[in-house]
Amino acid sequence: MVKCVFCGREESFHKGVHLIHNNGTVSFFCSSKCRKNSLKLERDKRKLKWTEAYRLVRVHAAEQAKRTADKQAEKKDEKPKKSKK
Numbered sequence: 001m002v003k004c005v006f007c008g009r010e011e012s013f014h015k016g017v018h019l020i021h022n023n024g025t026v027s028f029f030c031s032s033k034c035r036k037n038s039l040k041l042e043r044d045k046r047k048l049k050w051t052e053a054y055r056l057v058r059v060h061a062a063e064q065a066k067r068t069a070d071k072q073a074e075k076k077d078e079k080p081k082k083s084k085k
């Protein structure tokens with residue numbers, strides 16, 4: 001199945017528009033909302049909460065934050081603790 005190039009939703013029958021560019025690439029838009037946001041309003045799909053790209057960016061950022069937090073925790077564990085004697 002073809003995915004919408006803007007929101008990432010899968011193509012459903014009798015809905016959406018296939019836009020064929022002059023260079024031969026085909027873009028599928030599931031709705032006029034996606035088509036207008038992409039072509040007319042020229043919005044960044046990574047900045048709109050209802051798109052798949054936004055969720056992917058957020059998940060990736062959350063994973064990276066978790067990884068850096070884990071690394072910092074490991075570094076703290078590796079440091080020798082001063083013993084009081």
Ligand SMILES: [Zn+2]
Binds near residue numbers: 009
């Ligand atoms: Zn869409």
